[in-house]
Amino acid sequence: MFTTWEMRWFYPGIPPATVEDWFFGDRSGELLATPDEREDVYLYTTPVCEYLGIKLRQGKLEVKWRNAELGVIQFGQNWQAKLEKWVKWICDDPTATNMTPANVLNNGAWISVKKSRSQRMYKINIDTEIQLLPIQQPMDQACAVELTKLNINGNNWWTVAFEAFGEDVSTTDMLLPAAELIFKNYQGVDLQPQNSFAYPKWLSLVV
Template identity: 40%
Template sequence: MLLTTEIRWFQLGDPPRSLTDWFYSEALGSVRPTSATREDCYLVLPHDTFLGVKFRQGNLEVKWRQAELGQIQLGETWTGQLERWLKWSYAEAADCQNSPLQAYLQSGGWVSVKKTRSQRIYQIQAEQVIPVEALPPGDRGCSLELTCLEANHQRWWTVGFEAEGNPQQSLQALRLTLVWLSVTANLPPLEQLASYAYPYWLAQLGADA
């Protein structure tokens, strides 16, 4: 079980050049982003945008939104919705056969999502933000990702920030990272209307299919 504080944006199409230039610029840290491609299978629950269910590399993962923490704004170009999530991961899907999750697993439809994700990681030390290759276990930090998505014959992209740990520490780590990034390089526009989590995006994707 894992607690996270997150903020995310989605847009239809390919990421604009201004965003990719910003993400890969050395102003965001000398440690180069890591990249990976995979395919996840999500359960679409159109009326339950507080819950995410997916199969990832043989594991069943469940996310439940615990709280909406309100809007955050940085400068004139970033406005988004902060949220707190609780995650579970099950190594064997068969373990869930007799659990309350079955009501969700047997409802709605599943959609395959191809992802190409690039990620940066930031460590928090003495309230300073430090780019790192990986976050040591137990240390405070925040990840920044830029992911290209393909689903239902559509192309999307998403930018997300995620900090793990108890509510106070993860919120502080995420806020410190956002502020640090906002003063290191010009921010590409990220608007409030496009700020939501995967379950809401999946509901939109299903409606447009």
């Protein structure tokens, strides 16, 4: 079981130049390798269940459940987000041959989403003072920041997200300090709560 605290926004089209300049510009934190190119396959059912996500990713079945909605968070005047707590289970069975994208996409209940994800990873240093340290590999406790380009049914979308993870990690000691620091130089489109939700709701809007 894997627990995360998340804020995410979705917008149609491709990321504006101001957003890409903000994410890829010269600031704290190095990009983690090259963009991660992949195809995730989501189970889409009606009626829509916004608190449950089921998908196939790189040969693994992932089940994600929203444990709590923690309200709307605001930083400055440019952005607000719905903060959520999620729990994820991963099933990895290398002998399972029927749960592959090629097989399940023949069933109309499964939807393909192509992704190009760029990511930075941050960790709070609490030994001296609260600051963010760039790290180059996943850690037990950290906050991931991502900018991802999406394509679903030939339509382009993009998403920005913050995801804190680790045992005994709270939103106050990991996610919120990271977001506050990173957004100091943000001059992109306003990120608003009506565009802030997780993948299950986004799928209900675009499928």
